[in-house]
Amino acid sequence: MVTTLLDSTLxxxxxxxxxxxxxKLELVERLADxxxxxxxxxxxxxxxxxxxxxxxxxxxCNSLGVEAVLHxxxxxxxxxxxxxxxxxGVGLYIALTEIHRTHKxxxxxxxxxxxxxxxxxxxxxxxxxxxxxxxxxxxSRFYLEGQLPPLVDAVNSVRKAGATLVSVPDTAGLLSPQxxxxxxxxxxxxxxxxxxxxxxxxxxxxxxxxxxxxxxGADEAHVTVMGVGDRNGIADLYEVVAVLEDIHGxxxxxxxxxxxxLYSYFSKVAGLRLPWRHPLSEEARTIRAGVHxxxxxxxxxxxxPEKKLRHDVENPVFEIGVYSSHRLIAHLTGLxxxxxxxxxxxxxxxxxxxxxxxRLSISDIKEVLKNxxxxxxxxxxxSRFFGGEKVYILAKLNPRFDPGKIYDTLVSWDDVEMxxxxxxxxxxxVVGRMKLVGQNLVERFKDIxxxxxxxxxxxxxx
Amino acid sequence: MVTTLLDSTLxxxxxxxxxxxxxKLELVERLADxxxxxxxxxxxxxxxxxxxxxxxxxxxCNSLGVEAVLHxxxxxxxxxxxxxxxxxGVGLYIALTEIHRTHKxxxxxxxxxxxxxxxxxxxxxxxxxxxxxxxxxxxSRFYLEGQLPPLVDAVNSVRKAGATLVSVPDTAGLLSPQxxxxxxxxxxxxxxxxxxxxxxxxxxxxxxxxxxxxxxGADEAHVTVMGVGDRNGIADLYEVVAVLEDIHGxxxxxxxxxxxxLYSYFSKVAGLRLPWRHPLSEEARTIRAGVHxxxxxxxxxxxxPEKKLRHDVENPVFEIGVYSSHRLIAHLTGLxxxxxxxxxxxxxxxxxxxxxxxRLSISDIKEVLKNxxxxxxxxxxxSRFFGGEKVYILAKLNPRFDPGKIYDTLVSWDDVEMxxxxxxxxxxxVVGRMKLVGQNLVERFKDIxxxxxxxxxxxxxx
Numbered sequence: 001m002v003t004t005l006l007d008s009t010l011x012x013x014x015x016x017x018x019x020x021x022x023x024k025l026e027l028v029e030r031l032a033d034x035x036x037x038x039x040x041x042x043x044x045x046x047x048x049x050x051x052x053x054x055x056x057x058x059x060x061c062n063s064l065g066v067e068a069v070l071h072x073x074x075x076x077x078x079x080x081x082x083x084x085x086x087x088x089g090v091g092l093y094i095a096l097t098e099i100h101r102t103h104k105x106x107x108x109x110x111x112x113x114x115x116x117x118x119x120x121x122x123x124x125x126x127x128x129x130x131x132x133x134x135x136x137x138x139x140s141r142f143y144l145e146g147q148l149p150p151l152v153d154a155v156n157s158v159r160k161a162g163a164t165l166v167s168v169p170d171t172a173g174l175l176s177p178q179x180x181x182x183x184x185x186x187x188x189x190x191x192x193x194x195x196x197x198x199x200x201x202x203x204x205x206x207x208x209x210x211x212x213x214x215x216x217g218a219d220e221a222h223v224t225v226m227g228v229g230d231r232n233g234i235a236d237l238y239e240v241v242a243v244l245e246d247i248h249g250x251x252x253x254x255x256x257x258x259x260x261x262l263y264s265y266f267s268k269v270a271g272l273r274l275p276w277r278h279p280l281s282e283e284a285r286t287i288r289a290g291v292h293x294x295x296x297x298x299x300x301x302x303x304x305p306e307k308k309l310r311h312d313v314e315n316p317v318f319e320i321g322v323y324s325s326h327r328l329i330a331h332l333t334g335l336x337x338x339x340x341x342x343x344x345x346x347x348x349x350x351x352x353x354x355x356x357x358x359r360l361s362i363s364d365i366k367e368v369l370k371n372x373x374x375x376x377x378x379x380x381x382x383s384r385f386f387g388g389e390k391v392y393i394l395a396k397l398n399p400r401f402d403p404g405k406i407y408d409t410l411v412s413w414d415d416v417e418m419x420x421x422x423x424x425x426x427x428x429x430v431v432g433r434m435k436l437v438g439q440n441l442v443e444r445f446k447d448i449x450x451x452x453x454x455x456x457x458x459x460x461x462x
Numbered sequence: 463m464v465t466t467l468l469d470s471t472l473x474x475x476x477x478x479x480x481x482x483x484x485x486k487l488e489l490v491e492r493l494a495d496x497x498x499x500x501x502x503x504x505x506x507x508x509x510x511x512x513x514x515x516x517x518x519x520x521x522x523c524n525s526l527g528v529e530a531v532l533h534x535x536x537x538x539x540x541x542x543x544x545x546x547x548x549x550x551g552v553g554l555y556i557a558l559t560e561i562h563r564t565h566k567x568x569x570x571x572x573x574x575x576x577x578x579x580x581x582x583x584x585x586x587x588x589x590x591x592x593x594x595x596x597x598x599x600x601x602s603r604f605y606l607e608g609q610l611p612p613l614v615d616a617v618n619s620v621r622k623a624g625a626t627l628v629s630v631p632d633t634a635g636l637l638s639p640q641x642x643x644x645x646x647x648x649x650x651x652x653x654x655x656x657x658x659x660x661x662x663x664x665x666x667x668x669x670x671x672x673x674x675x676x677x678x679g680a681d682e683a684h685v686t687v688m689g690v691g692d693r694n695g696i697a698d699l700y701e702v703v704a705v706l707e708d709i710h711g712x713x714x715x716x717x718x719x720x721x722x723x724l725y726s727y728f729s730k731v732a733g734l735r736l737p738w739r740h741p742l743s744e745e746a747r748t749i750r751a752g753v754h755x756x757x758x759x760x761x762x763x764x765x766x767p768e769k770k771l772r773h774d775v776e777n778p779v780f781e782i783g784v785y786s787s788h789r790l791i792a793h794l795t796g797l798x799x800x801x802x803x804x805x806x807x808x809x810x811x812x813x814x815x816x817x818x819x820x821r822l823s824i825s826d827i828k829e830v831l832k833n834x835x836x837x838x839x840x841x842x843x844x845s846r847f848f849g850g851e852k853v854y855i856l857a858k859l860n861p862r863f864d865p866g867k868i869y870d871t872l873v874s875w876d877d878v879e880m881x882x883x884x885x886x887x888x889x890x891x892v893v894g895r896m897k898l899v900g901q902n903l904v905e906r907f908k909d910i911x912x913x914x915x916x917x918x919x920x921x922x923x924x
Contacts, residue, residue, distance in 0.1 A: 018820035208670030232746035275737030284694035358480035
């Protein structure tokens, strides 16, 4: 049995920022294009979300052959809302652990909660949904606290009631990879229900736990773009897909070549940065240690996974600091690596880097190479080795122009990392990278928004 | 056997930014204060690092009862450099896999490489180091490629030569938690060498892999503050400690109460943000989903690990958006949660949040509550529920003042998230949070640096 991914970016992501309908439709298209076959959407729940939010998304999913799963509570109101649309399925949840029943659910009994979930499942089946997922919220707590009979009973009961899938989430982020393996293996042995895995990231283990759950036989795995989700998120689409594919040979059907662009787009529309710790970040492909650079300049797979280089990363980039390699400088300048000048230029760069607290800007590098070797390295060559410089653009806009429209354009630019609409002396803060070749971000910004800009300040950080 | 943590923040962190000696000394003190007993430092390697960098750090470690481990290559030059100091130990490395020998080590043979490492170990022992770690760089590749005899031979040979610990790093970040477990278990069975675990984060699995390695019996585990390290880092100190302690009951001797402040300090001096995905981030304790809020406002352990709340997080904070809970509003305003006004105020806030694309600022919230309920909520009360607003401060400094000195003060402030020295129309960009109670960041900045500020712009993002 192959595990199916369910992408929950639209549901979990909406907790962070209300996305415009056009953005949500674009996300569905990009998810489908990346090979996702199942997408989760919050059911309409006025005034929070309305029919105008839900219906076009379900239609878009259907037109793209993606299963739309409407997510709601195990109550009649949400089921009736879901039934209005031609969605493939529903996800219905209730918590059955004591802490949730006591403090959230007004002290209902376990049996009462379970019956609500079973009833909702039966009703959903009667409504004709072909996918009916019952979520036993906070399920991992039963396991950790050794309350095995109510856990097994809940999973078996909702399965018997007609659930096509039973989700056993780690709602409060309580599990480690080892505990996850034991948890899913236990349920696999004690029940015959198809299981869905949903892991929160409170200890930073969400993606690793999801990988373990798939290896232990979970039938559905929940992920989001960048791992967005309540608190510090749930499992990350890329991490789950890449680890299972590259290390365990399990293909979840995702087209890796689409993920960089999908992540970059979502990061900006959600106003959430791709963390430097993330495998697809600029940092992840930046090599700083000299001993690593000396090899990576010719053979990057000595220091980065070869399959990751093939699928996700065009090429590593380098940062020249105190510990840089003379082989990198040789490559950059075209000198043979045995040429003593490469070594002395590297030492001059190291001294300069010490002065500058570690990070040399592109212009620092050019200046040292010119002074030390008399060599002018052109930007085309530099751009093969280095990322662009970090730049802040502060724009005061003419009141006739809508910052929101400019924002929409900016988030589609690959060299923009972050856009903030702000109040005060300026209207927009744009953070991005100045590429070395072609029109850079600042030039393009000035060019395209010339009419709208009343005042512009550019700050370059190195 | 209890696993010992080795903190490598000073070595790996220095790849990102050259830290001043006073900063490095403060880091050693903070690490010792947090209970770390072993710290790794790059050996002097002029002009990259010099005696002036290394000696005071070793002395500081010795005075605090922390073992200083000097890290260098398995060559005479680095050993002789290490021997100049009264350090507890050395870590010596060479790679033995074919890809590294061919492309980095000028085509030396496996045997030749292994002998270099054995010789270095013997010499280090003769020099009197009581801790001598031999690092078989890129060791995980042998395992993944099924080259088991050279792996086992290397570990056993360096152990026999006198290594007190053999490090088998996942240099190129190739392993998953499952493969890690198999890898360490295999070595445990085939060798009697004490093993050190060092995992890179190329697939986002470094911390999870390190947890698995400790559970499988590794004797030393390498971590850094925030997981800093080449590319997107190595295992994260907090994640490894908290998962092993809270979930597996293994106490690595770290005082959790020191970690928030240590992380905040290091983040600023290294110029690296704590990612929102991190378990100690502001995001990790921000609850956005209404169903989560409705419980967390009274019983946060329903949605966050109880041990994490006890050790690391004073209290959760909330964000009011489209999906917020009326129970949160009831708590905030002091209304009974059954009062219908709490519900209608929540719906008014949801409508406002839709308009504002999801995030309401504190002033938005105050305004809606005032208009809707006629209730003025004071800042003391608000500050129990919400974090401060994000603020950018742009400062133009009088040329008589050194931005570096101001920088040093700013990084010690808890409400500052990032400081960038920039070039252009201003000199410093400060990003931080405006707390609701007491003197806020902007007021303090203006107050303390009044003489230095030529011009100041304040931008509030919501």
